[in-house]
Amino acid sequence: MTDVDDIVVRLSGLTRRFGAVRAVDGLDLTIARGATLALLGPNGAGKTTTISMMLGLAPPDTGTVSLFGRPPARAVRAGLVGAMLQDSGVVPPATVRDVVELARALYPRPLPTDRILALAGLTDRAGRRLDRLSGGEAQRARFAFALAGAPELLVLDEPTAALDVAARQAFWTAIRRYVTEGRTVVFSTHQLHEADEFADRVVVLAAGRVVADGTPAQIRALAGGRTVSFDLAGADGEGLDLLPGVRAVEVRGDRVLLTTDDADATVLALAAGRGFRNLAISAGLDTAFLALTSAGTEH
């Protein structure tokens, strides 16, 4: 069991509405020290709203947030938290070094400027103006500002959304340079493969709720399974959960949806045992991921 002192983030019963939209809907989440956690979900799932509340930038309607056992604003002021939010588009006409120094002045125990530049992979770009950086460099500059206070927790909202493959790799290399033992990272993404590659825990959000929470392998197994669907056409629906490969059974009216790890075995057993009509097998990570997240939208 995780020691209480090892809990870096604790979100309890968090909700946030915008008019009729439940952006975050009763979210409970604890994150242990040292985790690299992906908040994975499609557009509008509530990732940014969750991160804003986590950082104390927006108040929840109900529920509580604690970072390092204290209110988020206090943890941020103490330099325990570094954040990269989605690009505001505002770029001051100053050099990378100028802005890193400005950011350092905000914290009680900042990292040395040269160390920040080295960690972000920007030593040879220190004198360059921010508006003259490539997209990947600009993102690493934003990472450098997030490092200024020597944070124990990094919170990154879709940090690689605008980056090409090479820039994304360079970005994650910079993150890994900083995240040695004991430091914690929370990042949001709508890309399953990014969560799979960089996180050790993946929390899948849909319509403001957690619909899955596990290791990348567990999430991949969930999302990577095939769905076999068919009409019962009056046949008996008993025992479908016992068919080979089947992990979950869902019945929608006369239509049955089986989530299976082995579609071939499931279909063969199905065909041997009972009647059905309109059989369909949906494959592919993206389709299954969509099914996983869209299930959470049925309030």
Ligand SMILES: Nc1ncnc2c1ncn2[C@@H]1O[C@H](COP(=O)(O)OP(=O)(O)OP(=O)(O)O)[C@@H](O)[C@H]1O
């Ligand atoms: N300030 C706001 N006013 C009204 N509705 C909002 C506001 N902020 C968010 N929402 C709504 O809340 C829901 C969750 O939005 P949020 O930005 O948290 O999702 P997200 O998962 O971060 O999406 P994306 O991947 O597109 O950034 C959406 O339906 C969004 O339209």
